[in-house]
Amino acid sequence: xxxxxxxxKVSRLPESRQQEVMDFVAFLEQRYGQAExxxxxxxxxxKRQFRTLSVEQAMRDAEEEPDLYxxxxxxxxxx
Numbered sequence: 001x002x003x004x005x006x007x008x009k010v011s012r013l014p015e016s017r018q019q020e021v022m023d024f025v026a027f028l029e030q031r032y033g034q035a036e037x038x039x040x041x042x043x044x045x046x047k048r049q050f051r052t053l054s055v056e057q058a059m060r061d062a063e064e065e066p067d068l069y070x071x072x073x074x075x076x077x078x079x
Contacts, residue, residue, distance in 0.1 A: 016060070023053070 010021050 010018055013021070
């Protein structure tokens with residue numbers, strides 16, 4: 001695949017998906033490639049940054065999931 005083709009395909013994605021591509025590229029670069037010194041500093045994530053990203057990734061597209069329970073299902077009834 002040529003770089004121009006990759007750029008064209010990624011540019012058609014929504015911004016949130018483009019960020020996922022960037023995250024994956026950073027992962028590949030960290031694992032297999034040599035990052036430039038300035039980029040290497042960005043790859044050194046703090047625990048807080050990693051936790052934030054993990055939560056964001058876990059919750060992505062959660063708004064689009066159907067509601068399984070109503071508010072009535074969530075209320076505990078005392079008799």
